[in-house]
Amino acid sequence: MIRKKGIAVSPGIAIAQFIVIDNEEFDISEPAVSGAQTGDELERLQGALDVSKREILELQNYTQDRIGKEAARIFDFHLGLLEDQVLIDKFHEGIESSQVTAEYAVASVLRSYAKEFLDMPEYLAERVKDVYDIEKRLLRNLTGQERPSIGNLNRDAIIIAHDLTPSQTAGMDRRHVKGIATDAGGATSHTAIVARALGIPAVVGLENITASVKGNEHVIIDGNRGIVIIDPDTDTLLECQNFGAIQNAFLHSLDALQLLPAVTTDKHEITLLGNIEFPEEVKSVLEKGGEGIGLYRTEFLFLRGDREPTEEEHYEAYCEVIRACGNKPILIRTLDLGADKYTQSRARTPERNPFLGCRSIRFCLQNIPLFRRQIRAILRASVNGDVHMLFPLVTNIMELRQAKSIVRDVAEDLEEEGIPHRPDIPMGIMVEVPATALQADAFAREVDFFSIGTNDLVQYTLAVDRGNEKVASLFTAAHPAVLRLIREVIRTGLQHEIPVSLCGEIAGDPEFTLLLLGLGLRKFSCTPSAIPEVKKLIRSVSIKQAMEVARQISRFDSDKEITSYLRAVTRKVIPEFYGEEA
Numbered sequence: 001m002i003r004k005k006g007i008a009v010s011p012g013i014a015i016a017q018f019i020v021i022d023n024e025e026f027d028i029s030e031p032a033v034s035g036a037q038t039g040d041e042l043e044r045l046q047g048a049l050d051v052s053k054r055e056i057l058e059l060q061n062y063t064q065d066r067i068g069k070e071a072a073r074i075f076d077f078h079l080g081l082l083e084d085q086v087l088i089d090k091f092h093e094g095i096e097s098s099q100v101t102a103e104y105a106v107a108s109v110l111r112s113y114a115k116e117f118l119d120m121p122e123y124l125a126e127r128v129k130d131v132y133d134i135e136k137r138l139l140r141n142l143t144g145q146e147r148p149s150i151g152n153l154n155r156d157a158i159i160i161a162h163d164l165t166p167s168q169t170a171g172m173d174r175r176h177v178k179g180i181a182t183d184a185g186g187a188t189s190h191t192a193i194v195a196r197a198l199g200i201p202a203v204v205g206l207e208n209i210t211a212s213v214k215g216n217e218h219v220i221i222d223g224n225r226g227i228v229i230i231d232p233d234t235d236t237l238l239e240c241q242n243f244g245a246i247q248n249a250f251l252h253s254l255d256a257l258q259l260l261p262a263v264t265t266d267k268h269e270i271t272l273l274g275n276i277e278f279p280e281e282v283k284s285v286l287e288k289g290g291e292g293i294g295l296y297r298t299e300f301l302f303l304r305g306d307r308e309p310t311e312e313e314h315y316e317a318y319c320e321v322i323r324a325c326g327n328k329p330i331l332i333r334t335l336d337l338g339a340d341k342y343t344q345s346r347a348r349t350p351e352r353n354p355f356l357g358c359r360s361i362r363f364c365l366q367n368i369p370l371f372r373r374q375i376r377a378i379l380r381a382s383v384n385g386d387v388h389m390l391f392p393l394v395t396n397i398m399e400l401r402q403a404k405s406i407v408r409d410v411a412e413d414l415e416e417e418g419i420p421h422r423p424d425i426p427m428g429i430m431v432e433v434p435a436t437a438l439q440a441d442a443f444a445r446e447v448d449f450f451s452i453g454t455n456d457l458v459q460y461t462l463a464v465d466r467g468n469e470k471v472a473s474l475f476t477a478a479h480p481a482v483l484r485l486i487r488e489v490i491r492t493g494l495q496h497e498i499p500v501s502l503c504g505e506i507a508g509d510p511e512f513t514l515l516l517l518g519l520g521l522r523k524f525s526c527t528p529s530a531i532p533e534v535k536k537l538i539r540s541v542s543i544k545q546a547m548e549v550a551r552q553i554s555r556f557d558s559d560k561e562i563t564s565y566l567r568a569v570t571r572k573v574i575p576e577f578y579g580e581e582a
């Protein structure tokens with residue numbers, strides 16, 4: 001039995017045999033073919049193009065049904081590549097003039113195409129992954145290599161991989177993929193986000209899980225505690241099955257909370273909102289009992305396609321969210337691209353230190369036409385709903401002033417053009433850099449609300465990369481320095497009478513709920529699947545109890561003591577969460 005600790009990114013317990021998805025390295029050496037064989041090669045190429053197109057269309061329909069239209073658009077780019085006449089002509093030229101095999105023509109043309117992509121604007125460089133994806137698919141169909149397909153399994157399985165590509169994750173066979181474990185990745189990786197949206201238990205950042213499995217032993221994925229157990233002994237298997245059953249029963253029991261308010265036992269009303277990446281996710285936020293959208297990560301609009309979205313595409317996506325939400329509040333965050341949201345190694349001029357580089361609001365203020373297009377769409381869409389505009393990673397008051405002045409300017413343009421819009425849209429900032437938290441009072445005078453982003457606040461306060469599995473054990477919001485910043489931001493918000501919400505991952509972690517309530521937080525925004533548990537906790541405690549927890553915390557100097565204290569008090573309130581009887 002081997003036990004490994006990684007980063008828990010999608011909750012739940014899964015037990016099944018595993019499948020390892022490798023990197024599919026294809027042998028394309030010995031490229032020369034004789035003139036007489038070129039006809040055969042062209043025919044093989046056409047066959048592979050046709051099969052690949054069919055496969056992608058199937059994958060796209062499947063994704064649309066399971067995750068929604070937005071996510072399925074990832075595949076438009078793949079289809080576009082397979083139908084691109086310039087590329088097809090180049091494949092033909094390779095086979096006919098250079099007399100190479102179809103495999104060799106495909107690999108060499110697509111690899112040089114991938115290089116061209118690197119010279120495009122940096123956020124598009126991420127699309128290089130899709131070019132590699134298409135290359136693999138074509139080669140697989142040319143060589144006829146049988147590879148395990150996670151899109152069509154005939155038995156339940158845990159997927160183990162170094163990392164997964166966007167099309168692999170989005171196209172997974174939901175009936176049979178019971179869990180995911182990867183060597184690479186962090187809580188914000190594409191795999192993590194889609195696994196959460198699909199409700200598949202997942203643990204990432206395990207470093208060498210692919211090298212730790214062999215044969216066909218069973219694997220347990222504990223997506224709550226970030227643990228993977230390979231070849232469990234009978235006792236561990238029974239214990240996990242038992243834990244899973246109690247947890248499932250507990251989660252089902254929470255369905256009854258959907259329509260009940262998030263109110264403490266001493267009648268303090270708390271607002272519970274959901275975080276989304278795609279408009280289709282609004283449905284699950286509402287089904288889980290969320291009262292609106294506390295964070296809409298719009299950078300996924302940019303990441304899904306091969307180009308910057310047009311103003312109309314932005315507008316359509318925002319209207320779709322508004323239509324699904326009715327008059328519930330929606331915080332649309334402006335583009336937060338950069339750092340972990342595209343691959344630096346593929347950028348034209350890689351930044352030496354991307355998390356401290358040109359990301360988020362900094363990127364927008366250096367690309368004003370792009371920023372204005374997004375702002376126009378938000379202002380136009382906001383006449384239809386209760387929309388708020390949220391700026392990410394603001395560190396300097398001048399950035400805020402500049403962003404607000406661009407909004408005013410865009411509103412004036414819309415006014416002149418006679419286009420309906422909301423000029424007085426509430427504007428707020430993510431508080432996710434220590435400098436901003438420390439200067440919260442100055443910011444509070446110039447914004448309508450704060451949203452605390454603990455994912456980044458933790459990494460910048462503790463100097464721990466949030467996506468680096470090697471330092472994952474140091475990444476914790478329970479560090480006294482982080483908690484002090486959170487407390488100050490909430491207190492400043494209260495003092496200035498502006499709403500403060502918290503949308504980092506800890507908003508959905510029941511072990512932090514009591515403490516955050518005790519620190520004065522009244523608005524939580526989290527991943528949809530976490531809403532019921534957080535609501536259950538809120539409805540089980542009083543603010544008086546929560547304040548006592550916050551007071552006790554100030555006695556501790558280390559995050560370890562705080563974590564175990566929080567676990568102990570949470571365990572008392574909802575033992576079912578720990579697999580124990582109530």
Ligand code: PEP
Binds near residue numbers: 336452
């Ligand atoms: C955060 O930093 O806490 C946050 C919510 O934003 P993101 O995870 O998208 O960086």
Ligand code: MG
Binds near residue numbers: 392430432453455456
């Ligand atoms: Mg952030």
